[in-house]
Amino acid sequence: MDYDILILGGGIIGCAVAYELSKYNFNIALIERDYDIADDISFVNTSIVYDGSETSDDIMAGLEYIGNYIMEETCEKFNVPFKKIGALRVVNDDNGVKKLEEMYERAKRRGINGVYLIDDNDAYDIEPNIKHNIKKGLYSENIGIVAPYDLAIAYAEVAADNGAIFRLEEEVLNIQSLTKGFRVTTNRNKFTCKVVINTIPHEIYIRENGKVEDKELKGEGSKFKNMSYLLVDDNYKNKFNKIVIETFDKDTFVLSTPTTTTGSLIGIKSTERTSLSDNLEYANQLLEDLEKSNINNLFRESYNKDSMLIDESEIDKGYIRVTGTHYGKITIAPAIAKMLCDTIANNLNCTLKKNFIDKRREVYKFRELSKKEANEIIALDKRYGKIICVCNNISEGEIVDCIRRPLGARTVEGIKRRTGSGFGNCHGSYCYDKIVNILARELDKKVTEIVDDSKNSKIISSRIKEFDDV
Ligand SMILES: Cc1cc2nc3c(=O)[nH]c(=O)nc-3n(C[C@H](O)[C@H](O)[C@H](O)COP(=O)(O)OP(=O)(O)OC[C@H]3O[C@@H](n4cnc5c(N)ncnc54)[C@H](O)[C@@H]3O)c2cc1C
Missing domain, CATH: 3.30.9.10 (D-Amino Acid Oxidase, subunit A, domain 2)
Known part of the structure; x- marks a missing residue:
């Protein structure tokens, strides 16, 4: 088998699952079709961490309640902004x-x-x-707010540091049940694995009778x-x-x-x-x-109200599906991940890793540092003294760091989401081209190869011929 477990989809749920599973001696990979993980977390996200008091659905209430509790601990551990403001x-x-x-x-x-x-x-x-x-x-x-993208990135970085493989820009085409395990076919590879955790909204699982369901829960x-x-x-x-x-x-x-x-x-x-x-x-x-x-x-x-579907009916075969749209999906992600991971670890009789590192590499946010702290960091790396986004006070050091980290940013949007640059009053008009140039330099690419957020979003289409000798 290529992997013990394949996680399909790198949204907040996929990343939380990768983190929980990376605590165990599993050989795991996550497959995501986009350039970056958690790309679908909306820029305008109310980011509320619910507590289970508002919903009439008892199952969702339980997941929210547990999710809220785990979220507080996790954010504290990984230094992710979380405020229990009520x-x-x-x-x-x-x-x-x-x-x-x-x-x-x-x-x-x-x-x-x-x-x-x-x-x-x-x-x-x-x-x-x-x-x-x-x-x-x-x-x-009990209710609070969180920085959801930061949380997803933190989960993914820690999972990657603990051996989880992230296969980005790889689209899952189908999942086929074998006598033992599964074959997952992507646009680039074919993988076999014992367990599939499918968080992709569309059904792409071909059952033994050849039946493919293609339904998406819609609110x-x-x-x-x-x-x-x-x-x-x-x-x-x-x-x-x-x-x-x-x-x-x-x-x-x-x-x-x-x-x-x-x-x-x-x-x-x-x-x-x-x-x-x-x-x-x-x-x-x-x-x-x-x-x-x-x-x-x-x-x-869209405002999505319907419940999540956590389908464990084929868990004995090794197939779990998590789907559905819900206004509190961020809140429940930690609870779903923990629950699935406990079930799988029990089923596969797996042991915890002795050398698991439950820590995220330090992130320096220049705008939150005191003058003394900022000067200490600039003395170590002068790029922290060069401000790229003047609206939000974001330095070149932070941008370079977010590219070089595990699962580093490879797109302008990836940088904006990780550092907050480009979200100020000028909407990026001052820093956009500077970010493109830093990305090109750090990724050793031409500026014409840099994309905004996906394959078809090139920013500079070509050089002007007349300047070719410049
Ligand atoms: C406006 C708005 C406000 C919200 N506010 C809140 C809130 O206040 N509190 C809260 O808790 N939640 C909130 N949410 C919900 C939450 O942000 C999203 O529902 C959540 O981020 C979705 O995460 P996910 O991991 O489940 O799904 P997705 O992010 O949809 O993850 C699925 C992933 O699978 C990938 N994928 C799809 N097909 C394939 C394929 N064939 N191969 C490989 N990869 C594939 C996608 O690219 C995607 O990354 C809000 C949502 C919106 C839109």
Whole structure:
């Protein structure tokens, strides 16, 4: 067999699974079709780590609760931004009050501590900037925010340092069941393995009877992009410190959350496609004086509500499938990974690695260092003293480091996501070409070979002939 275990798909779930499995004496590889892992984590991600109190689905609640607990420990260990800031859910009518009371009872029944049903005055004490028009609130001190891409990269880096192989730019075409194990065919190779963990959204498993199912779970919201997000400037004076959600009816709510860096994100869920003015109108039912000038950007995304499917029905053969779309998929990723890994380790009777290193190589974030610390690092490597992204204060040292690390960035988007460069007010107009040049130099490529995020996204198409001798 080429591998004991093949993980298909390098999203946050695939990376978390690779990390958990790399603790054991398995020979594992992860196959991802893109240039980078976790490429599908949306740039506009509310990044909320739920606690199992908001969902009516008991299985999802259990996964969220465990995921929340593991996430806190993992982020602390790998130095990934995670803030347990608490979430306040508010309503302004009797129907809403009834729903909050049900949620509270459910949380109590599930044994989730730290959830409180509160009156309007307590809600204003927790978040003084909320508009004073609410009837009741439900406050959970367990809910927080995380930097999801950083978490996925951290999982993958530690897994790679502990021997997991990452096969990027390799697309899985099909999975075939053999008498013993599986054959996984990609656009480049054929591999055999004992166990397949498939996190790819489309079914590509050919069963012994030759049947291929090609279904993808789609949420009710995936019919059209019915969630709008407003990226709010850090200078907006009435911003909230907590995550605040105001529910108007079963299909409409406004959500405000601080980001792990600067500014905040406001999400508006409705059944109709809303314009910027509609969104501001909704948002101003919760916030005070939010204006067009406070908005840096507007995005639309699908809102996915359906459950995850963790299909272990063929575990005895060695096939597990994790699929589905869910608004809390980041939250539940650590719980799913742990659960799958425990099952597989038991089934294959495997032992833990004695030399497993549960540590991520240090990342220096220049903008978070004191002057003294920054000077010490610049003395060691002068590239940390050269600022490439002036909006977010990101140095050449950080960019070079993120290229040279295990699973280093190979695209401009990979650098932006890992370092935060290009996300400032100038939207990359100052640093973009500098990043392209650094990538070309570090990867020993021509600038014309550098891509934005995928094969078909070359940035510079060709040299101008007249300059060939220059
Ligand atoms: C706007 C928005 C806000 C969100 N907010 C939150 C939040 O607040 N809290 C929360 O917990 N979650 C949130 N989520 C959910 C979360 O970000 C995503 O659902 C999650 O990142 C998806 O991760 P995944 O690993 O399951 O799936 P994916 O990222 O879809 O992973 C699948 C991977 O498989 C790869 N792949 C596909 N086909 C093939 C193939 N044939 N061969 C090889 N590789 C293949 C893909 O390239 C991809 O990398 C939000 C999502 C969105 C869109």
